[in-house]
Amino acid sequence: MNVAFEQASKAGRWHMLSALTSPLALLAVALLFVFVLLLVPLRLPVGPMYWDIYIYYDAANRIFDGQIPVRDFFIPVGPLCYYLFVGWLTLFPNGHPVLLAHWSLLAITTPAMTALVWHVDKRSRFTAFALLIPFLIFALLPFDTRDMYAYPGSDGFGVYNRQVCQILYVLVAAFTFVRDRRLLAGLVAVCMGSLFFVKITGFLAAGLICAFALIAGRITLRDALIAAVAFMAILAGMEISSGLVGGYVNDIIVLVGLNSGTLVPRLLRALSQNFGVVLATTALVAVLVWADWRKLATQPGGRSSLFGRDSLWLAVVMLAGILFETQNTGSQAFFFLWPILLAILLKTGRIANRPALALTVSALVAATALPLVVRVVERAARTYVGAVRNVPLQESNLKTLGALNMRPEVQARSDNMLRFYSEHSGLYQDMADVNELPNPLFYSDFEFQIVYLKTVDMAIDTIRDIETRTGVRFGTIMSLNFVNPFPWLMERSAPLHITIGADPGRTVPLPGSAEEQAVANTDLILLPTCPPTANNKILYTLYEPALAEHRRFKLNQCYDAFVHPRFDKSLGLNIIAPN
Incomplete structure (x- = not known):
């Protein structure tokens, strides 16, 4: 036994x-x-074309809002990617964006x-x-x-x-x-x-x-x-x-x-x-x-x-x-x-x-x-080893999208370029007019990725200040840019039928009546100007007919804004300029 x-x-x-x-x-x-x-909670080093990850949050915000990929908004790849991401984002709301997207x-x-x-x-x-x-x-x-x-x-x-x-x-x-x-x-x-x-x-x-x-x-x-x-x-x-x-x-x-x-x-x-x-x-x-x-x-x-x-x-x-x-x-x-x-x-x-x-x-x-x-x-x-001496991104409105760090020299350059872009916007507008970027790797530059996030952070502060002063609330927000993180960051809605990951010539079909009507109904549309780029100019041209009734004004040094005419009286003519 x-x-x-x-x-x-x-x-x-x-x-x-x-x-x-x-x-x-x-x-x-x-x-x-x-x-x-x-x-x-993790901070990861910023990387080239890092803003691609924001597309996932645009899609997730729309799905949480009741929109359905393909039916309610145009997507550059298959819908499974976004539904998997939404599931993991629900389970791990504070997970780092890169890890969530990759591991989903x-x-x-x-x-x-x-x-x-x-x-x-x-x-x-x-x-x-x-x-x-x-x-x-x-x-x-x-x-x-x-x-x-x-x-x-x-x-x-x-x-x-x-x-x-x-x-x-x-x-x-x-x-x-x-x-x-x-x-x-x-x-x-x-x-x-x-x-x-x-x-x-x-x-x-x-x-x-x-x-x-x-x-x-x-x-x-x-x-x-x-x-x-x-x-x-x-x-x-x-x-x-x-x-x-x-x-x-x-x-x-x-x-x-x-x-x-x-x-x-x-x-x-x-x-x-x-x-x-x-x-x-x-x-x-x-x-x-x-x-x-x-x-x-x-x-x-x-x-x-x-x-x-x-x-x-x-x-x-x-x-x-x-x-x-x-x-x-x-x-x-x-x-x-x-x-x-x-x-x-x-x-x-x-x-x-x-x-x-x-x-x-x-x-x-x-x-x-x-x-x-x-x-x-x-x-x-x-x-990861090289990030030991990195410094964190200072922000107040970016949620986990701002969980980044960078080399000190990248931080210094992004601060300098942020001022330079706003002071010399005419130079970059001239480049955009001939369909040229400041350099061929512009969107891969870490400095650009950090500048973009800083301008988003500042724009949200300005929008909230306007809403607080006037008592209005912009329920739908659109960005004439490759990505649109504003609805996710501000807990608002994105307009129906609009492409996520808007790359003119690759993922943005010519707007039809549904898209134009959705843009025409949007409360606030943002156009980045730090710096102006050819792609953003093309997006503006595509949607310009739908913006005929919107009022254009300078939101801050890095954004122009188009506001729906329903807000004319609330906002006051003193901040509104004609198109």
Whole structure:
């Protein structure tokens, strides 16, 4: 009896130790780490194009206000991004904006990776860890794989693209390592459904991957049909309940029309920006094809023998990645190649009798994978370690959007430029008139991002002062700018039908009657002047007919304002100037 009890006790301790050291335990710790950091007030270093993150708050404010993406306002990407963000913002209202936006996708990828890793762990714990750890590096660190500025800083841009890459990682890992048919079909359905509603270019890249997986026999026709039916059921349910899908598809068509430049320049840009990983991957494909050439020539097997090779699988996924990157400024490009690279590494033991080949394959795998990981980890280290001496942004109205710090020299320059912009606005207006920015990296400049937040902070003070003095309340606020954080920061409403993330020529269709009526009904419309820019001038021109009845006045040194005529009497003619 004692022997049996002792054996049972040892078995129990072994199972507990196994569970505590399992990949799922690591995933649980990572998720706990995420929750803790979202509960703790944090200040992160400002980064290039940081204001992209404000789009999420514009969308969240509209959704909290009862507006529905696609139906009530135009969006530059899929609606799932914003709904996920709203859910996490509700749970963690004081979470840092960059972390909230980047980590919100964990609501989808964590269950998917849990199922995938649990399945793989039953066969090989090493393989399960080898799949999970790279995923966690990219899923936890909110950084792109390429720099947009010389100084290290937080990447508030490219979030949609990073999330697409993380979903593609799950999809590629599933096709490469999952052997359970039901689990594979379920993961494919989840990934394709998520990609469709995150970013359509990611969905198209995944479609290429899925099509080849079917041809190569990585998924059976029956299971592919099951996944397709599940995906279509999701779309049908959403269309019947809200009409969202039809409107979303229509918006995609509009966006394609706005971004209908030729593919070749974008393809060349994607190749040049990712030259290292594309070159290493192409070399690895060539080596694998050469190594398998004799086998393919001597072995019967036709399609399954040819298309089932890791070399062709790697080539197709790389091609899908290149096509996806043609539309991106920043992302975690190509890190979803790792599951295939891992599978290739695990098979090098079969060519141990050919050490030169095994060494070449291993070196090319490292040349493909390591730069991506090193780049993200290095960028995170430079940003966070380098922030030790940073100084906080001084503000009073920005909520968590102002939870930033910066180098002292950035703070000094932003103070100087804020004065310079207001004193020399004519110079920048002349630049705007010829559609030129002060410099090509203007929106990446940390100084610009800080100046923008300071001007928003000052504008809110001025608006509240006017409201206090006159007893009015501007219920709807619009900004003739790329972003519009005012409704979120002041707990007001944003006008219906207006684009969030307003980039003329890329995301702003010509205003129709609905948009013009919404602008005409807006209480307060703000035009930034520190400094004037070509994009803001274009936005003003687009909406100028709808502003015919509004009264224009100088809100402060960095903003002009257009106020609805219903406020004429309350505000007093002394502060109003004609258009």
